Amino acid sequence: MIKNKDDKTLRIMIDFCATIIHHGHIRLIKKAKEYFINHNTIIIIGLSTDDEIIKHKGYQSELDFNHRKEVLEALRDVDEVIPTPWDITNVILDTYNIDYLIHGSDNQNDADNTITFSRTKGVSSNKLRKRTVNSIVQKRNSSKIMFTPGPSNMSYLNMFDLKGVFGRGDEEYTHIEALVLNNILNLTGHDKIVRFQGGGTTAIDIATSNIVLGKILIIDSGYYSRRLEVIISNKLKMLPDTTFKVIKYKDIEGEMAVNNTYDWVATAYAETADAFLCDIELLKSLSDSKKAKLFLDATASINLEPNHDLADACTFSSCKGLGGLTGAGFITYKDAAYKPERRGDVPFTMDIDTHINKLYTGPYHAICSLYSISKDFKNITKNVKQSKAAFLEKYKDRIIRSTSDQPLISTLIEVNNIESNKNVVLYQPRTAPENTAVICHFGDMFTNEKDIGKIYDALIIE
Structure with missing residues (x-):
């Protein structure tokens, strides 16, 4: 603290943007007032102009300069509010006869007689913006x-993580996608993940055009497992080496007693429409007994049920257990599950290599919506x-x-x-x-x- 040694009135400048005025600003003003014991002080707010905020922060302030000035002038400890540039220099201090400049501990001004105080913990304009988005989403x-x-329902993080992105040459998006896909892959224990625009059904269609091929045993556990039969049967002409058989879930143990083999056992792990959960250990035992690999429609189970690593390939979407926005489909698989030489002549959009090589626009914003959420699924x-x-x-x-x-x-x-x-x-x-x-x-x-x-x-x- 600076004690009074003479009768001089000190002119104290506190520089702010104050785009969203909050209690951290108020506390800094009070600290500045209390710092000069028994002095006559004039507290002057150096307020960044609208143009300076746009130039340095990249956005227009929630309140324009005149409204920010009006609010600050209404505070009893504030005597003047003046427009200032982003950087406060000695020239600015001399222009307004300022004795001391006060700033928070993030000070970057290059000026003499600058005093810094610790920022108020837990509040900033950016944090308040997040809370505002959260409030809007909670209300909806x-x-x-x-x-x-x-x-x-949505998370405010879905909204807050949206931004302009592009799939090629955008380092920020490259980082976002790599992190999200790795975090999703960790839920499955698989080796590879492919993403594309669409949903769980798109993922099944692509998986059954490229990976889940040959002799397939479909387990009918409800509506969504029966959908596998429809998807595969509609393209058998395109997949000449693929055949399938369907059995009821209740007949699994009987099927295990039959001495035959398959390339794949396929079903839906969790049946949303019937609220039924398959026994994943039983499915694994069946696939082992048939010397087959296990494919799961995992849209209703990913991040909700355990042991997806028992499957050799899974498909799912962004908007169920992952908590993202709609628009992204995913296939995860173990390296040994993908045998490209077994594929038929599939259309460009159904060719998994199209998506592995990212040959058209991906689900960029659906991926962004998972950025923060995926860090703690x-x-x-x-x-x-x-x-x-x-x-x-x-x-x-x-x-x-x-x-x-x-x-x-x-x-x-x-x-x-x-x-x-x-x-x-x-x-x-x-x-x-x-x-x-x-x-x-x-x-x-x-x-x-x-x-x-x-x-x-x-x-x-x-």
Whole structure:
């Protein structure tokens, strides 16, 4: 602190951008006032102009100069507000007869008689912008509650991580994509990952045109595994060396007693529409007994269920258990699973090498939406698991399947009618028994821990 040795009035400048005025600015003004004990002081705010903010920060301030000036002039400890350039120099100090310049600990000004104070922890204009985006997304999530399998509610990180990107020559995007794809690959334990525009169905179509070939045993565990049969049967002429057989999931043990072999066993790990979870160990035992590789439609299981590494190839999308925006499909596989010499004559867009070599526009923004989220995918798993547990407890008398046969993504319950006192979107599965409903648990994917499960209060189930 500087004590008064004479009667001189000191002119103290504090330089700000103050694009979003917050308590950190107020505390710095108070610290400046208190620093000069018993002095007469004049507190002058050197406020960056709009043009300087655009030039150095790259965006237009939320409040223009005149409005920022008006707010600061209303503070009792502020005597003057003057327009200043970005860098405060001795020339500026001399021009306004400034005795001392005050700045936060991030000071980069080259001026004499500069005093710095520690920044207020936990607040900055950029942090407030993140909170603002979070508030907007929370508001939108709460105004329409989604009991759907994805996309469901959003994270502010989905929005905050969006930016202008391009697939070639953009080092920033190259870094983003490499990090995201590596984090996704870690969920599977596989060697390779391919990304492309589309979704889980696109991924299946490409995988069954390039990797899942030959003699295929499809396990019918519900609607989405039956979709595999449709996808493959529609292109058998294009894949002359591929054939398939379909058996019911309940017939797996009987099939294991049959002495025959396949190239692939294929199914959906988790059946969203039926709220049914396959026994991954059983599927692996079946594929081993058939000397086959295991393919999983993993859209409803990735980042939710364990042991995807038991499969040799998986397909999934960006907008379910990964928590991203729609628009990206993924194939992951072990090196030994891909035998390009076995492929038929597939169209350019179905050729996996087209996507490996990135020969057309990729799902850039869907990838960006996963940048921060992918650094800790397990938070999604934890939230969805906690949400499902809350639902199972609330409606324990209506649960149809045992918990060991249920996927984390959804629950099948007995109902006569479902209504709501709020704006909700219910899942309408393509197949479900009469007097039942399937409730999905992604609505709490990004909810604060203390509030998880409260969304079910919006349901009136009879």
